[in-house]
Amino acid sequence: MMEIFAMGEYSSFVWSSYLLTFLVIIFNAVHVRYRHRQIMNEIKRRLNLEKVNE
Amino acid sequence: MWKFLHKLASPPYFYVLAKKIIPWLSIFALGLITYGTISGLFFTPPDYQQGDAFRIIYVHVPAAYLSILAYMIMAISAGIGLIWRIKLSHAITASAAPLGAWFTFLALATGSIWGKPMWGTWWEWGDPRLTSELIMLFLYFGYIALRSAIDDTMKADRASAVLILVGVINVPIIHFSVEWWSSLHQGPTLIRQDGPTIDPTMLYPLLAMIIGFSLLFTALLLFRVRSEVLYRERRSRWVRNLLLPPVQSI
Numbered sequence: 001m002m003e004i005f006a007m008g009e010y011s012s013f014v015w016s017s018y019l020l021t022f023l024v025i026i027f028n029a030v031h032v033r034y035r036h037r038q039i040m041n042e043i044k045r046r047l048n049l050e051k052v053n054e
Numbered sequence: 055m056w057k058f059l060h061k062l063a064s065p066p067y068f069y070v071l072a073k074k075i076i077p078w079l080s081i082f083a084l085g086l087i088t089y090g091t092i093s094g095l096f097f098t099p100p101d102y103q104q105g106d107a108f109r110i111i112y113v114h115v116p117a118a119y120l121s122i123l124a125y126m127i128m129a130i131s132a133g134i135g136l137i138w139r140i141k142l143s144h145a146i147t148a149s150a151a152p153l154g155a156w157f158t159f160l161a162l163a164t165g166s167i168w169g170k171p172m173w174g175t176w177w178e179w180g181d182p183r184l185t186s187e188l189i190m191l192f193l194y195f196g197y198i199a200l201r202s203a204i205d206d207t208m209k210a211d212r213a214s215a216v217l218i219l220v221g222v223i224n225v226p227i228i229h230f231s232v233e234w235w236s237s238l239h240q241g242p243t244l245i246r247q248d249g250p251t252i253d254p255t256m257l258y259p260l261l262a263m264i265i266g267f268s269l270l271f272t273a274l275l276l277f278r279v280r281s282e283v284l285y286r287e288r289r290s291r292w293v294r295n296l297l298l299p300p301v302q303s304i
Contacts, residue, residue: 008100010107013171017164018095021113024160025270028153032277039281043288044297051298 063142065283066292072276079273086266094259101256110168112259115244116267118161121190122225123268124154127275128197129222132215142279144211145286147218148201149278153271155194162187173238182231183239186224193221207286 007014061067094112101108128147135143165184166176178184197214204210232241244250250257287293 007106007109010105010171013167014095014106014109017110017113017167018091020163020167021117021160024156028156028274032274032281036277036281036284039285040297043284043293046288047294047298 063140065142065287065290068142069280069283069296072280076273076276079269079276083266083269083273086262087270090259090263090266094263098256098259104172107168107171108256110164111256112263114161114164114168115260116263117157117164118187119264120267120271121154121158121161121187122228124150124157124271125190125193125218125221125225128154128218129225132218135211136215136219141286142283144215145279145282146275147215148211149282150275151194151197151201153274153278155191155198157271158187158191158194162191169238178238181238182235183228183237186228186231190221190224190228193218193224197221 062071090112094109098109100106128150131143131146131150134140135147162184165187169178170176197217200217201210201214204213231237232239243252244260252260284293
């Protein structure tokens, strides 16, 4: 079973490139959500300030 | 058709529609990438020359493909923004830049990891494919830096759109670099006049990965454009109503 994970002599090259790719994808998937929430909160804060000043 | 496009370019309509599309894109992307990864890593036979190292193709080619696709999307939307002054198109250009930069980085990094065992070097300055792809990474960085240096959004949109359009010259150079100059990098495998030169068992996972990555890219791009549109329209009535719903009086 472990043989198919071995990738012969190139094991470290194959696995590191896949690992890097999926880290970048996961980072981006998390980051776009975080950024959206941040922008929403920023606008909300500003709108609330305006409301108080009115 | 024109009516629909017009409606689509309206920020509030786009904002709601994109939210509905993103989950579907993500599901299909996840399915294709899962299939491509599993069969690319475990079910396709090793290459007769490269052994298991060729499996890097399943992450390297989609990343490289997206690095160019993102640039083309930016160039087209920058052009539309400059000519017709459609607000949404500048938002798309600005949102695609960081994603394009990430996938360019990924293409360079996985290519480097692939190059070490196959060519005996991580990097070769004399190679036109490698160098032109690196120039594209700097074009993305330049675009992002230029935008952040200009406070006025409309001025930033126009100046950075010109930069992207000038940089388009690099795209055909990247594509044809492996044909015009002798290079360490191998020639085209998929897009060639006599058809793909890769066995179907290796081709299908690759196509799945390319389509899956493209769908994923589209989902990430739409997500970013939504944030960008919200920020750009922060003073408008629809954003106010969306974030601070008017209180119903009894």
